[in-house]
Amino acid sequence: MCSAVATMEMIKNFAPEYIISTGVAGGFAKKIKIADIVAAKQISYHDVWCGNGNELGQIQGFPAKFDGDKTLLKKLSNIKLGNKIHCGLIVSGDRFIDCKDELKKIKKCFPTALAVDMESASIAQVCHLYNIPFMALRIISDAPDSLSI
Numbered sequence: 001m002c003s004a005v006a007t008m009e010m011i012k013n014f015a016p017e018y019i020i021s022t023g024v025a026g027g028f029a030k031k032i033k034i035a036d037i038v039a040a041k042q043i044s045y046h047d048v049w050c051g052n053g054n055e056l057g058q059i060q061g062f063p064a065k066f067d068g069d070k071t072l073l074k075k076l077s078n079i080k081l082g083n084k085i086h087c088g089l090i091v092s093g094d095r096f097i098d099c100k101d102e103l104k105k106i107k108k109c110f111p112t113a114l115a116v117d118m119e120s121a122s123i124a125q126v127c128h129l130y131n132i133p134f135m136a137l138r139i140i141s142d143a144p145d146s147l148s149i
Contacts, residue, residue: 003119007126018069018133025090025117025138026097028107032140037083038115039076040068040090040136043124046106046116047093056109057091059125065089066124069133076135083139088114090136092121115140 003021010016025038032038042065044057055064073087091113097103106116120136127134 004122004126007123008130011126011130011132016132018072018135019123019127020072020135020137021120021123022137023117023119023139024141025115025120027140027143028091028113028116029088032086032114032143033084034140034143035083036140037081037085038090038138038140039073039085039087040120040124040138041073041087042067042089043120043136044089044091044110045093045121046091046110046113047095057121062125062128066121066128066134068124068135072133072135076137086114088112090115090117090120090138092117092119094118 007019027033044065046057048057048059050058050060054060058064076085089110089112091106091110097106097116115138117138124134
């Protein structure tokens with residue numbers, strides 16, 4: 001919730017042309033290693049259910065997945081870093097994933113997810129509301145996938 005409030009305040013006070021959120025996330029696919037970077041091609045909540053007529057992760061009246069800005073993704077692909085960059089789905093929820101059962105549940109519902117964090121979806125939702133291009137970049141700090149499901 002604080003990330004959404006901070007994003008709204010940033011938009012209100014600074015009128016940015018775009019927002020890039022950086023931070024850490026848990027790697028959520030076997031190919032993702034600690035210190036790799038995941039760039040959000042798409043972002044979804046993993047713990048939202050608003051009833052029939054909505055997909056898991058979809059807040060009613062919003063897209064099921066928020067798209068990362070294509071122009072920012074293209075510019076990112078031209079940057080040469082020592083870290084490996086992966087583009088794909090980041091899923092967000094309101095808790096740190098450290099339980100094997102939670103990991104299995106999320107992986108079953110979002111099998112293509114590359115990273116899991118706690119703020120990308122709320123920032124993407126606010127940017128969607130204000131029509132601000134958005135990109136989330138997450139460096140992988142840990143690997144919940146190592147919980148051996």
